[in-house]
Amino acid sequence: xxGVHDLGGMHGLGRVEREKDEPxxxxxxxxxxxxxxxxxxxxxxxxxxxxxxxxxxxxxxLHYLAARYYERSLYAMTSNLxxxxxxxxxxxDARAQLFKSSPGTRPPRTENxxxxxxxxxxxxxxxxxxxxxxxxxxxxxVGDPVMTRNINxxxxxxxxxxxxxxxxxxxxxxxxxxYPDTYAHGLGENPQYVYSVRFDGQELWGDQAEPxxxxxxxxxxxxxxxx
Amino acid sequence: MNMPYQxxxxxxxxxxxxxxxxxxxxxxxxxxxLAEKGLVSRDAIDRVVASYEQDIGPMIGAKVVxxxxxxxxFRRRLLEDATRACAELDIAGMQGEHMVAVPxxxxxxxxxxxxxxxxxxxxxxxxxxxxxKNPQYRARLVADPRKLLQEDFELDLPNDVEIRVWDSSAxxxxxxxxxxxxxxxxxxxxxxxxxxxRDAMVGVARIEPGAGxxx
Amino acid sequence: MExxxxxxxxxRIADVxxxxxxxxxxxxxxxxxxxxxxxxxxxxxxxxxxxxRWRVVSAISLWERANVGQEETFRFAERWLIALEKLxxxxxxxxxxxxxxxxxxxxxxxx
Numbered sequence: 199x200x201g202v203h204d205l206g207g208m209h210g211l212g213r214v215e216r217e218k219d220e221p222x223x224x225x226x227x228x229x230x231x232x233x234x235x236x237x238x239x240x241x242x243x244x245x246x247x248x249x250x251x252x253x254x255x256x257x258x259x260l261h262y263l264a265a266r267y268y269e270r271s272l273y274a275m276t277s278n279l280x281x282x283x284x285x286x287x288x289x290x291d292a293r294a295q296l297f298k299s300s301p302g303t304r305p306p307r308t309e310n311x312x313x314x315x316x317x318x319x320x321x322x323x324x325x326x327x328x329x330x331x332x333x334x335x336x337x338x339x340v341g342d343p344v345m346t347r348n349i350n351x352x353x354x355x356x357x358x359x360x361x362x363x364x365x366x367x368x369x370x371x372x373x374x375x376x377y378p379d380t381y382a383h384g385l386g387e388n389p390q391y392v393y394s395v396r397f398d399g400q401e402l403w404g405d406q407a408e409p410x411x412x413x414x415x416x417x418x419x420x421x422x423x424x425x
Numbered sequence: 426m427n428m429p430y431q432x433x434x435x436x437x438x439x440x441x442x443x444x445x446x447x448x449x450x451x452x453x454x455x456x457x458x459l460a461e462k463g464l465v466s467r468d469a470i471d472r473v474v475a476s477y478e479q480d481i482g483p484m485i486g487a488k489v490v491x492x493x494x495x496x497x498x499f500r501r502r503l504l505e506d507a508t509r510a511c512a513e514l515d516i517a518g519m520q521g522e523h524m525v526a527v528p529x530x531x532x533x534x535x536x537x538x539x540x541x542x543x544x545x546x547x548x549x550x551x552x553x554x555x556x557x558k559n560p561q562y563r564a565r566l567v568a569d570p571r572k573l574l575q576e577d578f579e580l581d582l583p584n585d586v587e588i589r590v591w592d593s594s595a596x597x598x599x600x601x602x603x604x605x606x607x608x609x610x611x612x613x614x615x616x617x618x619x620x621x622x623r624d625a626m627v628g629v630a631r632i633e634p635g636a637g638x639x640x
Numbered sequence: 641m642e643x644x645x646x647x648x649x650x651x652r653i654a655d656v657x658x659x660x661x662x663x664x665x666x667x668x669x670x671x672x673x674x675x676x677x678x679x680x681x682x683x684x685x686x687x688x689x690x691x692x693r694w695r696v697v698s699a700i701s702l703w704e705r706a707n708v709g710q711e712e713t714f715r716f717a718e719r720w721l722i723a724l725e726k727l728x729x730x731x732x733x734x735x736x737x738x739x740x741x742x743x744x745x746x747x748x749x750x751x
Contacts, residue, residue, distance in 0.1 A: 203541060203542065204540070204541060205540055205541075205560050205563045205564040206540035206541075206563070206564060206567040206568065206592065207564065207567060207568040208560070208564040209564075211560045211561045211564050211565075212561055213561060213576070213577055214556050214559070214561045214562050214565070214573065214577040214578070215556060215559075215561070216554070216556045216577075217554075217555065217556075219708055219709075220554050220555060222477060222478045222482075222551065222552055223474070223478065225445065225449070226449065227445070227448050227449040227452040229470075229474045229478075230452045230453075230456060230470060230474075231452055232473070232474065232477070232552075233465075233469075233470030233471070233473045233474045234452070234455060234456060234459065234465050234470060236473045236519075237464075237465045237466075237469045237470060237473060238459070238464060238465060244464070251541075251542055254542065260441060261441060263560060264441035264442055265441070265442070265443075266442070267543070267555060267558045267559070269443060269448065272448065272451065272452065272455075275455075276451075276455065279455075279459075284459075284462070284464070285455075285458050285459070289458065290451070290454055290455065290458065293454035293457060293458055294447075294450045294451045294453075294454035295450075296454070297449075297450040297453040297454055297457075298446065298447065298450035301446065303453075304453055305453055305456050305457035305460060305467070306457075307467045307468075308460040308465075308466040308467045308468070309466055309467065309468045310463065310465075310466035310468065310469060313463075313465070313466050313468075313469040314466065314468050314469045314472060316469075317469045317472055317473055318472065321473070321518070321519055322473075322476055322518055322519075323517060323518060326519065326522065327522040327523065327596075328522075328596055329522070329523065329596075356541065356594045356595060357594070358540055358541055358567075358592070358594065360540075360567065360568070372523065372595070372597055373523075375595060375596055392595045392596075392597075394597070402567075402568075403568055407568070407569075408569055408570065408571045408572065408588075409584055410584055410585065410586070410587050410588065411570055411571065411587070411588045411590070412587060412588070412589045412590070413567050413589075413590045413592055414589060414590065414591050414592065415592050415594045416593065416594045416595035416596075416597050417594065417595070418595070484705070606694065607690065608688065608689075608690025608691065608693065608694055609690070609691070609694045610691065611687075611688070611691035611695075611727065611730060611731065612691070612694055612695060612698065613726075613730065616694070616695055616698040616699075616726070617698070619698035619699070619701045619702040619705075620694065620697060620698050620701060622701075
């Protein structure tokens, strides 16, 4: 979707500010958001990465821009859990009220050996790839000139606005991967070849752009037409 | 299909930022509801958090870089297939299923971002810093990298150096293989690894004394 | 060891050397000796300055990573000495055993 998350090339957002020796997490709640989303992320296919991204993209724009990073994670996670009927907005609000009305309390400690084992084995060590084998041959080869499509889907896509309708060159073939534009909406994996595609900076941003600058994007085959 | 937000997007700005106390309560609520359903547990959450706070971080990527500097055959394998090469060193995991190492050279400087969200090579660099995930970096790096690096990262790259911006729009995760600094011929692999910073592997810094940018 | 001799020292190292009113200060005799020894080895061509420089940078970096939040306990002279010692051992100028031996002898002598 053409949401506020699609930030490439946007002006007026200010300087990059960096915190010296920034900790991995700034607060307990951030730790928990990360930990919960990580554990849930592959639990019985409950939440896929693509669904999570689209949920983030669907945040009200003001909230998206004002939010801390883990707030966006929290929003995406809860909206997907509610959508899938795992929890309801009402019970979450009610439970949150309980905790808010007695600050300092936290949930009782829970232990689940099976879950812990899964975390240890599959997630911290294992591979969970979205690469697939497909029967078709790749449409493009390294060196082929291509042009990106001018698509503007209301749903999820990974072709940023700044790179639509632009001339580029195939730099590398990565392999075939689950197609997020359908997968994020439960419409199937539909794997396609993904290419590393090289764009000249001035093709993207015009003659006045910085010289000698190149942008590489990883793009699914259906984002591309022969150049 | 999930449609985007239907209310007026410009209303309600005064409610942001959300107070931390509200966020904390909501997250406790989420944990307790999900734990009751057996979907999460505190021990699993703790284990994940501990791994990413203590074990998984840029020191891992630094080892990979140092190995590539001292072992030309490993460097070739790393550039050919970084996932497989890292696996030789027992380095693997989530968000690193498909990694690519992009080498700097005299005429080429690489820098990585994710303009659409926050994709980052976790197994070699750990979790990304806030600035990498925030709108300013994501908006500006793909458009004015030379200016951004100079203004906000004290990294001056002359116009004759090609800047390659890798916008991680799919599941491939990129990290930079910086050049080995001149004058380090006598250093051990461990000493070399200590020179390699997170910022150099993202591409917002180089490795030389006086380069100025923090880790 | 004159402060002027520091002109050849890398800027980043020079930045962390402790000073008062622009003059180098050493808190202990060993610091002065350790620093002077390193510079002397470089000036006599026994070790390349770059090698020493990078080792010091590396030693500082390792210390910083292991001591986040305790920056006030940083002692440059310690890092310098550690880097110098490792360089001497790596280059075969002295051995680890010789160093340990000398330390033991010195301790015995000093009681």
